[in-house]
Structures are given as C-alpha cells and as structure tokens.
Amino acid sequence: MKKIFCLMLSCLCTLDAMEYRSDESFALECDLKDPLASLRDEFHYPENQIYLCGHSLGLQPKKAAVLMQNELTAWATLGVEGHFKEDAPWYSYHTLVQQSLAKLVGANPEEVVAMNSLTVNLHLMLVSFYKPTENRYKILMEAPVFSSDTYAVKSQMQFRGVDAEDSLIIVAPRDCEEVIRMDDIYDILDREGDSIALVLLNGVNYLTGQFVDMEAITKKGHEKGCVVGFDLAHTIGNVPLQLHDWNVDFAAWCSYKYLNSGPGAIGGVFVHQRHCENDGLVRFAGWWGNNPDTRFQLHLQPDFVPVKSADSWQISNPSIFALVPLRASLELFDRAGTCALRTKSLLLTGYLEYLIKEIASDRIKIITPAERGCQLSIKIEDRPEELLQTLQQAGIMCDFRRPNILRITPIPLYNTFHEVWQFVNILKSHLNT
Ligand SMILES: Cc1ncc(COP(=O)(O)O)c(C=O)c1O
Structure with a gap:
C-alpha cells in the first residue's frame, strides 16, 4: 500500500496524497501536522516508555482524578x-x-x-x-x-x-x-x-x-x-x-x-x-x-x-x-471525533506496517489483515523471548501472547508517529544483530 490519503484535518476535506518515508524526519513532520496531537497531554503517560499496549489497558485520562x-x-x-x-x-x-x-x-x-x-x-x-x-x-x-x-x-x-x-x-x-x-x-x-x-x-x-x-x-x-x-x-x-x-x-x-x-x-x-x-x-x-x-x-x-x-x-x-x-x-x-480518530489510526498503523515491511526480515510476519483497527499482530518466527527482552529493555511497552505473537498498538488519542518510528528502529536493530 503505497498511496494513502491524508485525511488528518477532517474526513470531509480532500487531502494531499501522502507517501510514507522511513526517515525520522518524516515521523516528526507527521506529528507536527497531527491535529489530534494535543490530546496526548490529556493522559498520564508512563515515564521513559513507549506505550504501545492500549489494546490491553488504556492510559489514564488526567481529568479522571478531578x-x-x-x-x-x-x-x-x-x-x-x-x-x-x-x-x-x-x-x-x-x-x-x-x-x-x-x-x-x-x-x-x-x-x-x-x-x-x-x-x-x-x-x-x-x-x-x-x-x-x-x-x-x-x-x-x-x-x-x-x-x-x-x-x-x-x-x-x-x-x-x-x-x-x-x-x-x-x-x-x-x-x-x-x-x-x-x-x-x-x-x-x-x-x-x-x-x-x-x-x-x-x-x-x-x-x-x-x-x-x-x-x-x-x-x-x-x-x-x-x-x-x-x-x-x-x-x-x-x-x-x-x-x-x-x-x-x-x-x-x-x-x-x-x-x-x-x-x-x-x-x-x-x-x-x-x-x-x-x-x-x-x-x-x-x-x-x-x-x-x-x-x-x-x-x-x-x-x-x-x-x-x-x-x-x-x-x-x-x-x-x-x-x-x-x-x-x-x-x-x-x-477528537470518531472520524478524525479513525483517520489518524489508519495512518499510524499503516505507517507501522510500512516500516516493518521495510525491514524485510523473514524472522517476523505481520498476521493482521488490512481489515483491522489500531493493532498489528506480529508473528515472531525465531527466538521470540529474546526479542521481547530487547523491547522491554528499550522501554517498549507491548505484549506477547505465547507461543509467538507480539501485539503492537499505536493509539491515535495518545501515540505519535515518532514513537512508531522509534519502536521499529529498535526492532530493526535487534533483527539485524
Ligand atoms: C475478547 C475478550 N472477552 C472477554 C474478556 C474478559 O473481560 P472481563 O474480565 O471484563 O469479563 C476480555 C478481557 O480482556 C476480552 O479481551
């Protein structure tokens, strides 16, 4: 899937055709353009982590305490x-x-x-x-x-x-x-x-x-x-x-x-x-x-x-x-609005898929089909525990279902494109060593 349509401002406006790129500046640019970016501040975000586990437990809205x-x-x-x-x-x-x-x-x-x-x-x-x-x-x-x-x-x-x-x-x-x-x-x-x-x-x-x-x-x-x-x-x-x-x-x-x-x-x-x-x-x-x-x-x-x-x-x-x-x-x-959230979600998870496919490693395989929400499930063909340990040590919060499925979920309410990029970078370094 090379061509996607950037619907980020609203699903009613027709948008620039956007192509993903794998350089870090692309992720940072997307975050700058993201109209939902300010919502992240409405959540308590675990320190020194990249939280990709919202399919299991979502983060705490700050307003809940009030x-x-x-x-x-x-x-x-x-x-x-x-x-x-x-x-x-x-x-x-x-x-x-x-x-x-x-x-x-x-x-x-x-x-x-x-x-x-x-x-x-x-x-x-x-x-x-x-x-x-x-x-x-x-x-x-x-x-x-x-x-x-x-x-x-x-x-x-x-x-x-x-x-x-x-x-x-x-x-x-x-x-x-x-x-x-x-x-x-x-x-x-x-x-x-x-x-x-x-x-x-x-x-x-x-x-x-x-x-x-x-x-x-x-x-x-x-x-x-x-x-x-x-x-x-x-x-x-x-x-x-x-x-x-x-x-x-x-x-x-x-x-x-x-x-x-x-x-x-x-x-x-x-x-x-x-x-x-x-x-x-x-x-x-x-x-x-x-x-x-x-x-x-x-x-x-x-x-x-x-x-x-x-x-x-x-x-x-x-x-x-x-x-x-x-x-x-x-x-x-x-x-946020359902439509804007879905739009960001498609872009964010699509970006995750694109970056993973760019790694082109036969040790991992995305099993989630195109009909999906935010989550990507990745089958790890070889030594899954080792990979999990690397991710955990690098501060990635995701989850693992035995025997070999990693579930990674960027949430449009609080995750960023840069976090997706960072996650894939860590994954790539591990697979290349
Ligand atoms: C698909 C599905 N069904 C049932 C449950 C059980 O939920 P509960 O403990 O709220 O009954 C879960 C919990 O994660 C779930 O993911």
Whole structure:
C-alpha cells in the first residue's frame, strides 16, 4: 500500500496524497501536522516508555482524578443527598455517558448502557438472546477466541442442558492461514444456519487484530433466522461502528482497553431498539432495570416493569466511581471525533506496517489483515523471548501472547508517529544483530 490519503484535518476535506518515508524526519513532520496531537497531554503517560499496549489497558485520562475528587467531595459533604445534587446527580449519572457511548457504537442513546464487566454482560445477553429449541440450539463462535467468551457460552449451554460438544460450532483460520475468511463464516451459515440459534463473534479479534464484516455477518445470520451478537472488547473505541443500522441484535464490551477507563473498568451493552421495546423478552431483572417512574415504589410494586431501553438490563444501581473515568475518557473521544480518530489510526498503523515491511526480515510476519483497527499482530518466527527482552529493555511497552505473537498498538488519542518510528528502529536493530 503505497498511496494513502491524508485525511488528518477532517474526513470531509480532500487531502494531499501522502507517501510514507522511513526517515525520522518524516515521523516528526507527521506529528507536527497531527491535529489530534494535543490530546496526548490529556493522559498520564508512563515515564521513559513507549506505550504501545492500549489494546490491553488504556492510559489514564488526567481529568479522571478531578472528576473522581468531585464525587468524593460530594459524598463527604452531601451524603445521601448526592443522589440528587445539582451537578451530575448520582441517580442519573449513568446517563452522562450514554450519548458518547452511542456515538462510538452507532446507536441511539437508549440502546446503550454502561454496566458491570464484560463477561457478566455476555451472560446477561445470553440469558435474553440464547433461546435454544429442539431444532435450533447451536452457537457459532470463532477461533482463536478469548477464553472467557468460551467459558460463558459453554456454561450457558450447560445451564440449559445443551451439550456443547454437539452445539458449539467454531470457525477458524484454514490450515497455514492466520485469519478467518469471511466466506467460511457464510458457508457455515448456509450449511448449518437452520440449527444455529446464535452467532457470537468478536468485532476485532483479540489475537490477530482482524476486524470482521459485522454488517454482512449480521445480514447473513438474520437471513438464516439466527440472533447475531458481538463481543466488542477490542472493537469499541478502536473502529467506527453502526450497530443500529447494521441491525445487530446485541453487543457487549469492556472499557479498560480502547476506552481508557482503568483496570477492571465498567463495561457496557448495546441492545437493538426492537428488543428494548419487547417487554416479553426475558431479562434477569433488578430495580435499576425497572421503569424509573415506579422504581421507588419498592415493596408496593412487586412486578418488574422493564424500562423500554437498554437500561432494562441494568440490575443494580451503578458504581459512580466506576463511571467517573469512563466519563473523563469519553469527553476526549467526543473532542477528537470518531472520524478524525479513525483517520489518524489508519495512518499510524499503516505507517507501522510500512516500516516493518521495510525491514524485510523473514524472522517476523505481520498476521493482521488490512481489515483491522489500531493493532498489528506480529508473528515472531525465531527466538521470540529474546526479542521481547530487547523491547522491554528499550522501554517498549507491548505484549506477547505465547507461543509467538507480539501485539503492537499505536493509539491515535495518545501515540505519535515518532514513537512508531522509534519502536521499529529498535526492532530493526535487534533483527539485524
Ligand atoms: C475478547 C475478550 N472477552 C472477554 C474478556 C474478559 O473481560 P472481563 O474480565 O471484563 O469479563 C476480555 C478481557 O480482556 C476480552 O479481551
């Protein structure tokens, strides 16, 4: 890929055709031209490091501490009255992140809610959306897949008396290939779709960084009568999404990676409007999912009346302290704009790919396809631990999945072109020695 279009000022203006170069001054020039460069100062950046690990844990927005202190002060000074204080009342605090989350996933605000953590949310979605019958009981997943997704699915099958051995279908890369072919997903749906109750895939794969065609999968799944849901752990805040228009049934995510909301941060879900409005759909219920008009009737109202939004999947009142960092981070996403972030991300990761290919070493191979977000996964063919040690000693923060995959992720909110250049320079010196 030689020619790319520099969309950095806005995705609406047409831009200079730009060609990458491998000299250091090119990287410095790009950083000078980067309209998002000032956002880096909004984060605490680990000292003496080049942080390329935002796919695992995003950096801390500085504003999180300020907002957290506000809530601690409110608690100290107002006690229970904090629920109804003028500025950001706790009672409705979760709605403060709704608009921004909706923008990130391409949804109506009523279709999203921040709550719990990812695997818990997957379970709650499976409760409502995995409805096995005698003839339609299978679940389609992918490989490689994050263990927790498999545990959740298998335990849901077990809970319902469905045998996972017969009922879990896995689509995997073909022999000697690294990523899944879309056609293989469609072929499975053609062949076995009538017995598949649920398609549950990741938008962006945690290991390979492959971004699947979620719209096409949803369409195909629906044609065969399947429910289609996605795990967005590595997708939200990484690539633009249009979940509502794509007609996705549900999705669940965590917020500690691309959403920079801290270790174990609060997760979230998307539930399509048509399901939000369906009172007949079984949800595991709790008072915070009840219609707010009658929520406080407590013992006077024993029957659950779901509010007609994704909020109806909330069970408990949310942790304000968990919502605070998410709020701080989403303000930065709003400031940057999804389009500008994606534009920078494509340029930054494209630059990383270009520089790695320039090294032309047969000891490493990029396995992430062109359909991707920020992450590049690199297979190290020889002595991976040695390379990892060199990178760590040089202050590169990235991660390594056994046996031989290095995951490198430049984040458009806070990484620079120069950091990408520095990383590849260290990589190159190691490979050349
Ligand atoms: C794809 C995927 N699924 C599930 C999880 C588990 O998330 P949690 O601990 O928030 O349940 C992770 C965590 O990194 C993940 O990457």
